[in-house]
Amino acid sequence: MAKFSLDQVNEMYFDVLKEIGNIGAGNATTAISNMLNLKVNMEVPKVEFLTFQELPTAISAEEETVVGIYLEVESDIGGSMMFLLKMESAHYLVNHLMGRPDDYAEEFDEMDLSAIKEIGNIISGSYLSALSSMTNMVITSSVPYLAIDMAAAILSVPAIQFGQYGDNALLIQTEFGDEVKIQGFFILMPDVDSYDKILTSLGIAL
Amino acid sequence: MATIKVGMADLNVCKAPDMITTLGLGSCIGIAVYDPVTKVGGLAHIMLPDSTQMRNNSNIAKFADTGIEELIKRVTAAGANKRRLVAKIAGGAKMFQVSGLSTVGNVGERNAQASRAKLKQLGIPLLAEDTGLNYGRTVELYPETGEFRIKAVGKSIKSI
Numbered sequence: 623m624a625k626f627s628l629d630q631v632n633e634m635y636f637d638v639l640k641e642i643g644n645i646g647a648g649n650a651t652t653a654i655s656n657m658l659n660l661k662v663n664m665e666v667p668k669v670e671f672l673t674f675q676e677l678p679t680a681i682s683a684e685e686e687t688v689v690g691i692y693l694e695v696e697s698d699i700g701g702s703m704m705f706l707l708k709m710e711s712a713h714y715l716v717n718h719l720m721g722r723p724d725d726y727a728e729e730f731d732e733m734d735l736s737a738i739k740e741i742g743n744i745i746s747g748s749y750l751s752a753l754s755s756m757t758n759m760v761i762t763s764s765v766p767y768l769a770i771d772m773a774a775a776i777l778s779v780p781a782i783q784f785g786q787y788g789d790n791a792l793l794i795q796t797e798f799g800d801e802v803k804i805q806g807f808f809i810l811m812p813d814v815d816s817y818d819k820i821l822t823s824l825g826i827a828l
Numbered sequence: 829m830a831t832i833k834v835g836m837a838d839l840n841v842c843k844a845p846d847m848i849t850t851l852g853l854g855s856c857i858g859i860a861v862y863d864p865v866t867k868v869g870g871l872a873h874i875m876l877p878d879s880t881q882m883r884n885n886s887n888i889a890k891f892a893d894t895g896i897e898e899l900i901k902r903v904t905a906a907g908a909n910k911r912r913l914v915a916k917i918a919g920g921a922k923m924f925q926v927s928g929l930s931t932v933g934n935v936g937e938r939n940a941q942a943s944r945a946k947l948k949q950l951g952i953p954l955l956a957e958d959t960g961l962n963y964g965r966t967v968e969l970y971p972e973t974g975e976f977r978i979k980a981v982g983k984s985i986k987s988i
Binding site: 674675677678684685687690692694764767768769770771772773774775776777778779781782785786787788 | 835836837838851852853854855856875876882883884890921923924925926935962963964965966979981
């Protein structure tokens, strides 16, 4: 049985996650700006440790429709990760990618949905490669899965993952953009044994 | 009429004419029970099927088994008669169409199964359910009539 419990998260661990969030979000921003051919600046990410009562409203109101992209994390560590975007941010990114005017807000078609998956894939991939280079571990991911639904319903997925070993979840919020700010949220959900592996490889004693 | 809100891994009781709700159930299950005579009801929002499988199981509202037990305790303490209690459940969606049998792939289904099993064990008839599929649900229980209303994005309101 793993020694780790998320409820005993310490300050040092928090700093490490923040640093991974920083580098990962930095990589992701570079990837997005290349993809969209845009100049994008990034704010320092915010790392929050939330209870289940707080998680469903961390991004928006519970019933607000948001975009969730989910990937399984494989190889040296196991688990999953999620990237969430508010609808207006998703529309903005897709419009840019498709060369449409910024205010176009029709329902996403099949092409748009593939584009969103690809954006999620690139962003999550950049984040995971930051984690991979910091820990010296091989970390790969599955194909991206997409859901566009109520924020609380999408967030039930990470909540359940975290719920298996604690009563809290970690949310990393990143903001990037030029004139328009894109708000994205990462949730990394290593399985219990992988927490130990990540921390050990970073030289942090539990 | 007041509205009582139940969070994730949480439960509460409600007496007519008030209404009790939980917003945006994904793979979690909303378990509504009520006594049609005293019009006392309750709602639990559980996340995982089985507390005995977990080392950290202090939050009893998080699990189908301990959550339903506690819900029954609370509604009977609030004036419901256990022998008259009936139940309706919703949620347990598979939010992401992940292949294989990972936790994410089948936890909604396992939550629904565990909820049905616990209600059966306690002898509480399950009158109706709206579970599975791939979308989130907001649920509202009206103990006045026993109506269990289900809302989903882009779908019309359903009453069970």
